[in-house]
Amino acid sequence: MHEWALAESILVSAQQIAEQEHLVIVSEVTIRVGELQQVEPPILRFALKQMRQGLLEGAKFRILKAKSTMKCRVCGATWHYNAKKLDKDTAEAIHFVPEVVHSYIKCPKCGSPDFEIVGGRGVWLEDIKGVKHSG
Amino acid sequence: MVDPRMSIIGERLAKIGRVVAISSGKGGVGKSMVASTLALALVRDGFRVGLFDADFTGPSTHIILGIAQDVQPKEDRGLVPAEVEGLSYMSLVYFIGDKPAPLRGVDVSNALIELLSVTQWGRLDFLIIDMPPGIGDAVLDLVRLVRKIEFLIITTPSLLAFEVVKKQAALLGELKMPLIGVLENMKRDNASVIEEQTKKLGLKYLGAVSFDLKVEAAIGNPAKLLGTALGETMGTIEKALAEKREF
Numbered sequence: 001m002h003e004w005a006l007a008e009s010i011l012v013s014a015q016q017i018a019e020q021e022h023l024v025i026v027s028e029v030t031i032r033v034g035e036l037q038q039v040e041p042p043i044l045r046f047a048l049k050q051m052r053q054g055l056l057e058g059a060k061f062r063i064l065k066a067k068s069t070m071k072c073r074v075c076g077a078t079w080h081y082n083a084k085k086l087d088k089d090t091a092e093a094i095h096f097v098p099e100v101v102h103s104y105i106k107c108p109k110c111g112s113p114d115f116e117i118v119g120g121r122g123v124w125l126e127d128i129k130g131v132k133h134s135g
Numbered sequence: 136m137v138d139p140r141m142s143i144i145g146e147r148l149a150k151i152g153r154v155v156a157i158s159s160g161k162g163g164v165g166k167s168m169v170a171s172t173l174a175l176a177l178v179r180d181g182f183r184v185g186l187f188d189a190d191f192t193g194p195s196t197h198i199i200l201g202i203a204q205d206v207q208p209k210e211d212r213g214l215v216p217a218e219v220e221g222l223s224y225m226s227l228v229y230f231i232g233d234k235p236a237p238l239r240g241v242d243v244s245n246a247l248i249e250l251l252s253v254t255q256w257g258r259l260d261f262l263i264i265d266m267p268p269g270i271g272d273a274v275l276d277l278v279r280l281v282r283k284i285e286f287l288i289i290t291t292p293s294l295l296a297f298e299v300v301k302k303q304a305a306l307l308g309e310l311k312m313p314l315i316g317v318l319e320n321m322k323r324d325n326a327s328v329i330e331e332q333t334k335k336l337g338l339k340y341l342g343a344v345s346f347d348l349k350v351e352a353a354i355g356n357p358a359k360l361l362g363t364a365l366g367e368t369m370g371t372i373e374k375a376l377a378e379k380r381e382f
Contacts, residue, residue: 005143006140009140093229097246098245099249124136
């Protein structure tokens with residue numbers, strides 16, 4: 001389960017930020033998940049809840065989606081990624097390493113594999129809310 | 136917005152004793168052959184070894200090791216590398232097969248960070264990294280992300296290769312990166328110019344590998360590879376790795 005590895009990195013990162021911000025309790029963690037990686041929010045949420053500890057023990061997890069946008073470096077066309085058009089093996093390869101999308105997808109306008117993933121690539125920690133140390 | 140992957144890489148590599156990047160400023164000098172052969176020799180000598188092919192646009196260690204196309208990492212809270220020839224093996228090839236990967240610098244960095252953050256290497260004595268040629272994104276990223284990385288530089292007897300090696304050694308020196316030494320590969324005569332120039336730079340000359348046609352014939356056959364001139368030189372490299380070094 002790839003989502004478990006991602007959840008672990010989110011928790012370690014959130015804990016570090018909470019400590020830097022002198023939070024004593026983390027109440028909410030907002031995570032932005034890019035469509036390209038096709039992370040399953042229910043699995044991610046389950047993994048986060050199973051592994052949370054320390055300052056994150058009582059935290060809620062908000063998981064937001066971000067549309068994946070590609071921009072061709074050759075002709076400038078922009079388009080959205082649609083995993084439903086891909087076979088299972090290809091979608092899974094992109095799930096593990098989103099950059100391999102360049103091996104499978106081409107610009108729908110000019111056919112170039114030289115495009116930029118403008119948005120919605122992976123998993124990002126967007127916001128952390130909590131209670132600060134009063135002293 | 137924070138990329139959470141960066142926070143976990145140190146933990147993923149925590150149980151690895153040594154991380155050795157087989158590197159060269161120049162392409163075609165035999166990095167992948169040395170990386171694969173060194174990994175095999177270390178396994179033969181009883182070490183727990185991982186091999187990571189970081190040459191995303193030109194991966195070749197899977198061909199050298201003769202890895203079947205259906206070999207895949209296992210999913211278990213991330214990716215557990217497949218065991219091949221007694222070593223833990225990770226490569227982008229698992230995800231692209233024989234397709235080209237036209238990746239720009241930012242994509243190389245992202246793919247590298249992704250694999251380092253999800254790969255569950257477990258306990259290893261050595262992680263050998265087959266580096267892409269050059270001193271660009273992959274070298275700079277690994278220096279940034281893998282604190283205990285050490286470099287072993289490969290050159291050929293050609294001064295063209297060595298000129299780039301000099302630049303790489305200077306860069307690694309500026310970055311204060313540990314450098315195990317320089318291995319001269321595919322040597323065809325008794326000239327000592329590379330040895331002299333390496334020593335002049337204050338670097339350790341690890342020795343020379345004679346040009347051996349058997350190396351090409353051993354591609355895809357790991358057992359044969361250890362019996363080539365390249366395989367026979369690995370003892371020298373292992374000795375250099377074993378020497379106590381200041382970090």
